[in-house]
Amino acid sequence: MQVLVLGGTGFIGKRLTSRLLQEGELSLNGQAPREIKRLVVFDKHGTDQLPNDPRLEIIDGDINDDRLIDNLLKSSYDAIFHLAAIVSGEAERDFDMGMRVNLKASMNILEICRHQNRKPLMVFASSCAVFGGNATKSIIRDDTHTTPQSSYGTQKAITELLINDYSRRGFIDGRVLRLPTIMVRSGKANAANSSFASSMIREPLHGHTTTCPVPDETMIWILSPEAAILNFMFGASLNSDLLGDNRIVTLPGLKTSVSEIKERMKELKGKEILDLIETSIDEDVYNMVQTWPIDFDTSRALDLGFVKDNSISDVIKLFMKEEFDS
Amino acid sequence: MQVLVLGGTGFIGKRLTSRLLQEGELSLNGQAPREIKRLVVFDKHGTDQLPNDPRLEIIDGDINDDRLIDNLLKSSYDAIFHLAAIVSGEAERDFDMGMRVNLKASMNILEICRHQNRKPLMVFASSCAVFGGNATKSIIRDDTHTTPQSSYGTQKAITELLINDYSRRGFIDGRVLRLPTIMVRSGKANAANSSFASSMIREPLHGHTTTCPVPDETMIWILSPEAAILNFMFGASLNSDLLGDNRIVTLPGLKTSVSEIKERMKELKGKEILDLIETSIDEDVYNMVQTWPIDFDTSRALDLGFVKDNSISDVIKLFMKEEFDS
Structure with missing residues (x-):
């Protein structure tokens, strides 16, 4: 074909x-x-x-x-x-x-x-x-x-x-x-309003600082x-x-928050990694992100056979494996 | 302006x-x-x-x-x-x-x-x-x-x-x-799948026969x-x-059925008028009409101030007044 x-x-x-x-x-x-x-x-x-x-x-x-x-x-x-x-x-x-x-x-x-x-x-x-x-x-x-x-x-x-x-x-x-928001994206940040989600994992893991444009309590829905x-x-x-x-x-995703991502990063790499994530609210991005829903019932997708991730830790580990082991 | x-x-x-x-x-x-x-x-x-x-x-x-x-x-x-x-x-x-x-x-x-x-x-x-x-x-x-x-x-x-x-x-x-389906339309039937709703009132009132393409129990939502x-x-x-x-x-409409329209027509004009309505199912029209919803909660529209009709009888009477009194 x-x-x-x-x-x-x-x-x-x-x-x-x-x-x-x-x-x-x-x-x-x-x-x-x-x-x-x-x-x-x-x-x-x-x-x-x-x-x-x-x-x-x-x-x-x-x-x-x-x-x-x-x-x-x-x-x-x-x-x-x-x-x-x-x-x-x-x-x-x-x-x-x-x-x-x-x-x-x-x-x-x-x-x-x-x-x-x-x-x-x-x-x-x-x-x-x-x-x-x-x-x-x-x-x-x-x-x-x-x-x-x-x-x-x-x-x-x-x-x-x-x-x-x-x-x-x-x-x-x-x-x-x-x-859902795809996380973790490799490479450079793009112009998507959701780009920060990947950046706050990718950049610190590479030893770079990153600026998170939304507050810790911000919820996101990821895959x-x-x-x-x-x-x-x-x-x-x-x-x-x-x-x-x-x-x-x-599609079925995982509901998480900026603070949960930070917490999992800390568990995986030690608390020093959090020093690389600064928060500086960008009103445009934050206003847009706040219009996105975060509570989903994806039973239809799951019943049909679509897959989801196990946990945020696994999503971060998957990225680390691909980015650093290859 | x-x-x-x-x-x-x-x-x-x-x-x-x-x-x-x-x-x-x-x-x-x-x-x-x-x-x-x-x-x-x-x-x-x-x-x-x-x-x-x-x-x-x-x-x-x-x-x-x-x-x-x-x-x-x-x-x-x-x-x-x-x-x-x-x-x-x-x-x-x-x-x-x-x-x-x-x-x-x-x-x-x-x-x-x-x-x-x-x-x-x-x-x-x-x-x-x-x-x-x-x-x-x-x-x-x-x-x-x-x-x-x-x-x-x-x-x-x-x-x-x-x-x-x-x-x-x-x-x-x-x-x-x-x-909703607009009823009663004056003039000729058009190519809308909902056109029969008006035809089964308009044509008999003018003394003409009409063919209803859907069965009596068919429900419609009208304005x-x-x-x-x-x-x-x-x-x-x-x-x-x-x-x-x-x-x-x-918009807020009225829920009715082919049989209710017939009933109201009978009340208004006598049972002889029903002899002018024949039923001959058109599968294409009936299949399409069946995909239309008929149960609406239009409280938002009503709260905003949009209006609805009082009753099917009033809708028919309104048509009769406009069509025959002018």
Whole structure:
């Protein structure tokens, strides 16, 4: 089979791509796994750190380049992982760019898929940022309404609706996974408002200071990169009949707080590590983070077979192992 | 002030236009009413039945004609009533047309408003078709999730999200009203899947036979045209602060059934009138109607001050008065 990863050189895309090549096969829609013969990665970012593999083809480009995307999708992909996005902070600062990349590009891709008449399977990376406002005061379930308080969340929520409708009509076989804050991200901090969560683990472990823009009592809802990519592959394998009339699944995460992360860091590395974390409240970031919900009932995702992390300590240890043992 | 009614020669648009001219003034966002000096109606339909009035200007055109819309919106409207839409059955049959008229045109209009930097007030006609699937099994509130089971509902739900985000960012001052099935519509049956509800009252009262495509026990959620236009004007007048982070309001309707409508018709006109209503199930219509919810908790709308009808008998009598006494 042929697989396409849009946004495939991003933090999650790169891991997913490497894992797909490593597994060498993929199950789609409840069927037996089939061999991955060609894996195309499309992104505008650098292509470093992707394995040298004859099955892998990397295409560098802008997702808003309609002719390029049209050409790209001429290949008959069996599965498309759509992870391309402008992150939350950037979509809030640059409305036009967020609308272009997070919404209009997805609309274009869906239209091209529809006109292919071959119903490609698509796994789309959405976000818990689709929730916000009053919804955050109660427990969030898959059937909680989406009142995003960011343009990023709005753009994701709209793409969710489109994927549901395109799937209902049989244009594609879509699956939407709402990701919690991914932690711990390696590399540099990005423009996501949630970026601090990774920074306050990654930077001190590397011996660098970091500034936390939110107070200790701030709660967040997180998922490790490893669990995220397992869930992407599982999402592709899931029989669509099990999803019923709602292709959108809120992934199971772990609820934690800035103070809990500090506590676990102290347990793992000694209290001196906390000297590397300064707190300086950034009102913009804090106001946005406060609109995100933190109480979730993800029993539907767990019943379907999606996975979650065991504990915050394990998430930090997983990062340490990957970052320092390799 | 200057007011624009998009879709202003449609069934509701025409009534709203006439009422606005009759009132001569309009309150916006909690402010004292101001005189309507110019009222522009834009539609692709005929312009009959609109009053001859020096304040009224009618522009005939296609809402997807970007240059025309760009020119139209060059005027500085204080309020825009956006009622232009392709109805449910048509949007389901012609996906491209539904996407163009119900989604892309609205996206274009919102973008033009945004670049005006004058934050026009917009009242948008959405629909209870944004709800569907499992949601229909429980009581629908303003915070019930939208899992539309039609492309029409999807397109409306997406525009709702955009209006919320454009309002949050201060590009417009939006208000979204989710309309129940409007009953009784005068004139001819349209391509809406809900069209039978009006037909089974209108046609027999005119002495014509009609075919009801759903069984007697079918439940529907309805609103009279009169209550609809009162709610549009009230929606414009409402102080946006009262709406909080959710500009979307599910209007209060009346829950009824095909058999109740028949019963009320019999009470009003004698049992012979029922001979004019034949039942012949149309699976497509019935399947769609069954995805619509019928149990609503609209306490938020009522608390805000939106109005509902008193009874099904009153709704039928209101139609009879308008249709036969004028």
